[in-house]
Amino acid sequence: MEVYRLVDNDPPTAHDFLSNFITQPNRTFTDICQACGLSVFKEKEDAIHQNELMAASIYFKRKGLPKKKLALGTTDPHSGLVKNTPTKDHKSHMTYWVFQGISIVHHFKVI
Template identity: 35%
Template sequence: MSDSGNNSNWGDHYPVSCPPSSAKSKDVDPVYRLTLNNPPTDEDFHSHKEANRRYPPEKECEACAISVFTDFEQIQKAKKKIALFKNRGHIIKGQITKETGVVSEPDHKSHINWWVYSGVEVKRYFKDNT
């Protein structure tokens, strides 16, 4: 579903061939996201790259995606392990619709990379809390 190269659907910060061709457009409900604010702000939905967080150079495409989980227990475990969210983070519930972008298949911990189309207001697909 994704096009390699410079696709106008994606932000200027996306590298060539990102999102990967394996990413698919589909509905996923529910999904969970770690945020620092409740209610969440627009900044709570920035990718690592947009937020200028560190990431390995070989993970640049993944750093352009928004991380979500499909399993509530798995995101609770992640919250306890990630220092930034451990004591002051929130878990919010939302959904992905196929019109918003493309997603990776969930990994063994139910983590999904969500590459969001340019101009989509992600916050509106999430509730304030779970």
């Protein structure tokens, strides 16, 4: 299935596919299972909207972080599991749990 992911690098690197659980080890998560997966979006508009929200956040502004890049890719049942995890603002949000030892970097390209 085609999905969109917000990434930092063009082309995407392995770092762009680390879960929040890995990149934010000191954070307390309300849903650890979801934190172990990757946020992806079925609809391009939802991904763009999420990017706008993040870029406007205090965190991004304080850190001087640039907007993310939009990457299009495919999920693969041999690479991991995907579940619809819609949010109030993003009905097409999904969580992609990539199997341990699998790289999906080559499945995504910045558009």
